[in-house]
Amino acid sequence: MTVLDSIVAGVREDLAAREAALRLTELIRHADAAPAARPLPAAGFGLIAEVKRSSPSKGELAEIPDPAELAASYEAGGAAAISVLTEQRRFRGSLADLDAVRARVAAPLLRKDFIVSEYQVFEARAHGADLVLLIVAALDDEVLARLYGLITELGMTPLVEVHTEQEADRALALSPSLLGVNTRDLKTLQVDTSAFGRLAPYIRDRAAAAGIPQPRLVAESGVASAADVAAYAADGADLVLVGEALVTDGEPERALAQFTQAGREAAGSPFAKKTGSP
Numbered sequence: 064m065t066v067l068d069s070i071v072a073g074v075r076e077d078l079a080a081r082e083a084a085l086r087l088t089e090l091i092r093h094a095d096a097a098p099a100a101r102p103l104p105a106a107g108f109g110l111i112a113e114v115k116r117s118s119p120s121k122g123e124l125a126e127i128p129d130p131a132e133l134a135a136s137y138e139a140g141g142a143a144a145i146s147v148l149t150e151q152r153r154f155r156g157s158l159a160d161l162d163a164v165r166a167r168v169a170a171p172l173l174r175k176d177f178i179v180s181e182y183q184v185f186e187a188r189a190h191g192a193d194l195v196l197l198i199v200a201a202l203d204d205e206v207l208a209r210l211y212g213l214i215t216e217l218g219m220t221p222l223v224e225v226h227t228e229q230e231a232d233r234a235l236a237l238s239p240s241l242l243g244v245n246t247r248d249l250k251t252l253q254v255d256t257s258a259f260g261r262l263a264p265y266i267r268d269r270a271a272a273a274g275i276p277q278p279r280l281v282a283e284s285g286v287a288s289a290a291d292v293a294a295y296a297a298d299g300a301d302l303v304l305v306g307e308a309l310v311t312d313g314e315p316e317r318a319l320a321q322f323t324q325a326g327r328e329a330a331g332s333p334f335a336k337k338t339g340s341p
């Protein structure tokens with residue numbers, strides 16, 4: 064069993080308990096009553112800043128007693144969106160964190176979890192999410208397409224996450240507007256930040272060959288410094304998702320603003336790789 068398999072097994076158990084506590088029909092009523100989902104800023108380089116207490120790879124990262132306060136400092140630093148981990152067992156997140164953050168900030172919110180069922184998508188909407196993560200490695204094609212369709216139908220944006228070329232091909236079949244390359248292999252937890260620079264041109268070329276719109280690319284994981292953000296941006300990332308480096312920094316607002324500035328400068332440089340290879 065891979066790390067991803069064991070996380071998903073726990074997620075399914077916790078999900079069954081929530082499904083028993085609140086009927087789907089009732090949950091859908093809450094989702095329908097939620098204010099409309101917000102889009103990401105239309106263009107330009109940006110950072111997705113994550114509320115992350117702990118992780119399978121690093122253990123405890125930060126206590127974060129007030130996730131809304133942290134999110135407010137991300138927003139003040141200019142985050143394009145805020146990612147809230149809601150998985151409980153390995154990341155110590157919750158839907159209550161999502162509620163607290165939603166009540167405090169206007170920035171678009173990503174529900175970061177291991178989404179395997181429609182119930183979780185309705186939960187995301189009911190708790191104010193604007194974007195929902197779909198991890199290709201955790202889903203078969205049929206479920207992936209079904210969840211993608213529901214997220215879109217509810218007005219939210221799916222962030223479709225891949226780690227390999229084969230997963231990228233599966234993701235591109237959906238013509239996603241937002242495609243994440245996680246440089247962390249969720250099966251082994253190894254991070255290889257150079258994976259983004261290899262996969263981004265592959266994705267751009269395959270999208271061009273398929274005649275579909277180019278997705279905005281999100282580089283995920285492994286950022287320790289502004290230079291890492293700049294490297295992802297130079298390799299063509301439109302957005303970079305950062306967790307650990309921000310939650311362990313004593314000044315997250317300052318760190319976020321610095322990372323964003325570094326990414327913008329690199330993305331605007333004539334050497335930035337924004338298109339598929341000729």
Ligand SMILES: O=C(O)c1ccccc1NCC(=O)[C@H](O)[C@H](O)COP(=O)(O)O
Nearest residue numbers: 118119120249283284285286305306307
């Ligand atoms: O972070 C982990 O250890 C992890 C393990 C297994 C599945 C997912 C995991 N993380 C989710 C993420 O994708 C990251 O939280 C996100 O990309 C931010 O990464 P980082 O900046 O390296 O904290």
